[in-house]
Amino acid sequence: MVQCPLCKKLVKSLHKKSHLIPEWMYKDCYYDKHKLLYANTISKDIREKQKGFYDEIICCNCESESQTYDHYASLILHQKNSSVYKAINRTTKQIALKEEILNLSYWENIDFLKFQKFVFACVLRTHLSEKKSRRSLFAEKHFEGMREIYKNNSIIDDMTYPIVVFKLPDDDKYINRVDLSSSIKVLNHNVVDFYGAGYTFWVFVSKHKKPDFVQKLCLNHNGSLYLIYRYFEDTGKFKALIKSNFEKDFKNFRSKKDR
Numbered sequence: 001m002v003q004c005p006l007c008k009k010l011v012k013s014l015h016k017k018s019h020l021i022p023e024w025m026y027k028d029c030y031y032d033k034h035k036l037l038y039a040n041t042i043s044k045d046i047r048e049k050q051k052g053f054y055d056e057i058i059c060c061n062c063e064s065e066s067q068t069y070d071h072y073a074s075l076i077l078h079q080k081n082s083s084v085y086k087a088i089n090r091t092t093k094q095i096a097l098k099e100e101i102l103n104l105s106y107w108e109n110i111d112f113l114k115f116q117k118f119v120f121a122c123v124l125r126t127h128l129s130e131k132k133s134r135r136s137l138f139a140e141k142h143f144e145g146m147r148e149i150y151k152n153n154s155i156i157d158d159m160t161y162p163i164v165v166f167k168l169p170d171d172d173k174y175i176n177r178v179d180l181s182s183s184i185k186v187l188n189h190n191v192v193d194f195y196g197a198g199y200t201f202w203v204f205v206s207k208h209k210k211p212d213f214v215q216k217l218c219l220n221h222n223g224s225l226y227l228i229y230r231y232f233e234d235t236g237k238f239k240a241l242i243k244s245n246f247e248k249d250f251k252n253f254r255s256k257k258d259r
């Protein structure tokens, strides 16, 4: 028997193919029918990848539970014709943050628990997969803290691990990218970010008080969220890739493949 790290139950075996990030988040990233270009910015590894991103990390029950949340997210983020997508109230807003004017979309009527669990599931699954290679996204106490909120439906908590969402404008040339969860620093806070289907997700993983903009813009337990529009080239991640020459290596690799 083996213990599932998510529900802590003893099971015969774990699910063989838990998606680290749901397939709908990168189905537009295949450059031919079955091939993704895989670029690991830490190991500087660039290669073709034929399969999606999955691992043997959680039990079958936890996997099917997480698929419910993945499906909900695909409806509200991606499937414009679905009734669930249409049930979200979206209005455009601009707010000034320090010297910057942010273009935002204000969303209401989100099923808070389902959407939070979708984001947490992506982060928790990737953390478990990383742990198998002796890496991690955050300290174990944060895994347990996030797991507790994820598994216990009576906990309504939007501020211990707040979620901020960015959207690439539709004309962004980097829209077909997918990034698995990785840890970054934002204003001295530990943040886990992941990216796919034109959206970037930030989860703040720290004990200190969260920055004001996070408290204002994050997914709120009342089902609202400010979505921030931002070009990939304006992100710290892009600037770091340019600085490391990685973006150039990636383009060279890609143009060889396209020939």
Ligand SMILES: [Zn+2]
Binding pocket: 004, 005, 006, 007, 008, 009, 058, 059, 060, 061, 062, 063
């Ligand atoms: Zn489980």
